[in-house]
Amino acid sequence: MKGLVMKDTLRIAMAQMCSSTSHAENIATVAGFAEEARSAGAEVLALPEVAGLMNRDAKTAREVITLPEDDPFIEGCQKIAADHRLWIHNGSTPVLAGDGRFLNQSALIDPTGRLLGRYSKIHLFDADIPGGKPIRESSRFAPGDAAVLAETPWGPWGLSICYDLRFPQLYRDYAQAGATLLFVPSAFTVPTGRAHWEVLLRARAIETGAYVVAAAQGGKHEDGRETWGHSMIVNPWGEVLADMGHNGPSLKIVDLPIGKVAEARRNIPSLANGRPYNMARVR
Numbered sequence: 415m416k417g418l419v420m421k422d423t424l425r426i427a428m429a430q431m432c433s434s435t436s437h438a439e440n441i442a443t444v445a446g447f448a449e450e451a452r453s454a455g456a457e458v459l460a461l462p463e464v465a466g467l468m469n470r471d472a473k474t475a476r477e478v479i480t481l482p483e484d485d486p487f488i489e490g491c492q493k494i495a496a497d498h499r500l501w502i503h504n505g506s507t508p509v510l511a512g513d514g515r516f517l518n519q520s521a522l523i524d525p526t527g528r529l530l531g532r533y534s535k536i537h538l539f540d541a542d543i544p545g546g547k548p549i550r551e552s553s554r555f556a557p558g559d560a561a562v563l564a565e566t567p568w569g570p571w572g573l574s575i576c577y578d579l580r581f582p583q584l585y586r587d588y589a590q591a592g593a594t595l596l597f598v599p600s601a602f603t604v605p606t607g608r609a610h611w612e613v614l615l616r617a618r619a620i621e622t623g624a625y626v627v628a629a630a631q632g633g634k635h636e637d638g639r640e641t642w643g644h645s646m647i648v649n650p651w652g653e654v655l656a657d658m659g660h661n662g663p664s665l666k667i668v669d670l671p672i673g674k675v676a677e678a679r680r681n682i683p684s685l686a687n688g689r690p691y692n693m694a695r696v697r
C-alpha cells in the first residue's frame with residue numbers, strides 16, 4: 415500500500431445536518447458539533463454535502479456566495495478546526511466559479527486550521543426521477559475536473575461528493591493510489607436514497623477495501639427540499655458501522671481500526687487482480 419499510515423485507529427465524528435440558507439446558522443451548527451466531537455475524543459469531524467449553504471434558489475444564493483478564497487463557511491470551519499484541534503472535512507459548500515455558476519466544493523482542514531486541499535464535485539446530478547421534477551444541478555453548478563487525494567496520519571483519503579458515488583472508477587483510482595478512507599458527503603433525494611444509497615456505499619467499500627464515510631443531509635430543508643439522511647460509515651469488508659436514519663441533525667462517533675484496510679485487501683485482492691477486458695462482440 416502506498417502512503418504511510420502512522421496512526422492505527424481513527425475516532426471519527428460524523429454529522430448529519432439539515433442545512434439552511436444561512437452561512438451563519440450552519441457555521442453555528444458545525445461549532446456545536448465540533449465541541450461535542452472534541453469532548454468525546456474524536457479526531458475528525460465529517461460534514462455532509464452543502465453543509466455550508468443549502469439553497470436551490472440561485473438568485474438569493476448568489477447574494478451571499480463568494481470566491482472560495484474568502485468564503486465565510488470555509489473560513490468558519492478553519493477557525494473551528496483550530497479552536498477544537500480537530501480535522502474537519504467540511505462536506506461541501508457552494509463557491510463562485512469563473513462562469514458565474516458555483517462549484518460544489520469540499521475542503522479538508524487540519525487541526526491547526528490549515529486547508530490541505532479542495533475538491534470540486536466532478537459529476538453533477540442531472541436526473542429525471544419518476545414522480546419528481548427534473549433535477550439539473552448543472553444549471554447552477556459547474557463541474558470540477560480533478561480527483562483529490564489527501565495525505566493524513568491515517569493514510570491517504572479520497573475526496574468525492576454525493577452523485578460521484580455512482581462512478582466506481584473514481585473510487586477504484588483512489589484505492590489504487592492507496593486511499594484508506596473515502597469521503598462521500600451527500601444530500602441524496604428520498605426516492606433514490608431509498609432505492610440505491612446503502613447498496614452503492616457498501617459496494618464502493620467492498621470494491622475498494624477502504625472505509626466509506628458518508629455524512630448526509632437529512633430532513634426537510636428551508637429551501638423546500640427533503641433529503642434522505644441515513645449518514646453512514648461502512649468498513650472495508652462492507653459492514654455498516656453507523657446508519658443515522660431518516661432523521662434530522664445529530665452526531666455519531668465511531669472508532670475505525672485502519673488495519674482493516676490492509677486485511678480486507680489481503681483477504682480478497684480484487685484491487686490488484688484487475689485485467690484489461692478485450693471485448694469480443696458476438697451475434
Ligand SMILES: O=C(O)CNC(=O)[C@H](CS)NC(=O)CCC(=O)C(=O)O
Nearest residue numbers: 464469539551576577601602603606
Ligand atoms: O443542489 C444543491 O444545492 C447541492 N447539490 C445537491 O444537493 C445534489 C444535486 S441536487 N444532490 C445530489 O447530487 C444527490 C444525488 C442523488 O440523490 C442520487 O445520485 O441519487
